Amino acid sequence: MNPVAATNKGLGHKLKRAWKDNIAAYLFLLPWLIGIFLLTLGPMISSLYLSFTKYDMLKPSVWVGIDNYKTMFTNDVHYMNSLKVTFTFVFTSVPLKLGFALAIAMLLNMGLKGLGIYRTLYYIPTLLGGSVAIAVLWRKMFSGDGVINQILLSLFGYQGPDWVANPKYALFSVSLLAAWQFGSSMIIFLAGLKQIPHEYYEASKVDGAGKVRQFFQITIPLLTPVLLFNIIIQIIGAFQSFTQAFIISGGTGGPIDSTLFYTLYLYMKGFTYFEMGYASAMAWVLLIIISIFTALIFLSSKYWVTYGDGGN
Structure with a gap:
């Protein structure tokens, strides 16, 4: 052969x-x-x-080139406001959520009895936080005659505003709801804290380091890989937040567009006004924005993320 x-x-x-x-x-x-x-x-x-067409789902799409993208940035006040609201929400809710998550994780890492019970209780808001029922409950709590104002009135004699109906505070109330859902970040932080050798803290005590110094020189540096992961996941999730703003604002982004999240405005364009081509363009811009933020965080990580061997 x-x-x-x-x-x-x-x-x-x-x-x-x-x-x-x-x-x-x-x-x-x-x-x-x-x-x-x-x-x-x-x-x-x-x-x-x-995204390059004019399409209302009832008639065939018509090619319009980059007109949708031009309109977004030059002739759509609501779009620019949705960007402002969303960026404000991201840079408010994410630090709050991660701060709460790290604080609770450090408390749970102190060797408390019944750790599993506490961990479950703190994780429950994350399981329920994205549901419509919790958003409705939150709206009731922060209304003019809600539980929050009743507590403020009984304890401090202060009659609070209608938090969800006042444009000054509506976004703040939504940010608090997002920060309340810190369970997943807390679990990840807790896992990271348990990986830090206790000998490091004992050695630092011998050198006279207090709790604050230990936190900034041992805990935070060795927790930066976990912090990197949490920041990326939470920022991506915050940019895509929808349910809370939709329920609390009644699906309008009000009052006065103060809770007009990007995804909510995208939904309104696509399914309220049937401008599906415009909504598709918005979706791709959002993808680009998230990709840019993710890339910048990854690129910056070499300057502040410390791995187990002590190197960056």
């Missing part, structure tokens, strides 16, 4: 055998592959095309 033919025949036999050996793996991957192409990549490509 020709050596080349023999080699090709042997290679074909090996490939055929490899395919048979891996067929089970391909079958298990098939549902995921179908989902990624039909439910993720397909809609993304369709959305990218629609």
Whole structure:
């Protein structure tokens, strides 16, 4: 037999055998592959095309080029306000949430009895926080005659405003709701704290370091990889927040657009005004914004993230 033919025949036999050996793996991957192409990549490509069209879902789409993107940044006051509101929310709620999460995680890391019970109790708001029922409850609590104002009146004699109906405080109340859902970040921080060797703290005590110095020179540096992960996850989630603003504002972004989140305005454009092409363009701009923030955080991490070996 020709050596080349023999080699090709042997290679074909090996490939055929490899395919048979891996067929089970391909079958298990098939549902995921179908989902990624039909439910993720397909809609993304369709959305990218629609972002360059005028499309109301009732008539065929009309190609308009970059007109949707031009309108967003030059002739849509509500869009620019939604950006302002969303950025304010992100830079307010994320630090608050991470601060609460780290504080509670450090308390739980002090060797409390019944740690599992406390951990579960603090995690419950995260499980319930994204639900419509909790958003409705939060709106009732922060209304003019809600529980919050009743507490302020009984303890301090102060009659608080209608927090969710006042444009000065509406976004603040939504930010508090987001910060209240700190359970997932807390669990991650707690896992990171438990990985820090206790010997470091004992050695620092010998050197005369107090709790504050230990926190800034041991805890925070060794916790920076976990902090990096939490920051990225929380920023991505904050940019996509929708349910809280939708319920608390009654789906309008009010009062006076003070809770007009980017995703809420995108929803209104697409499903209230049926400007699906415009909404698709907004979705792609949001993707770009999130990607830029994520990339900047990753690029900056080499200057402030410390890994276990002490290097960056």
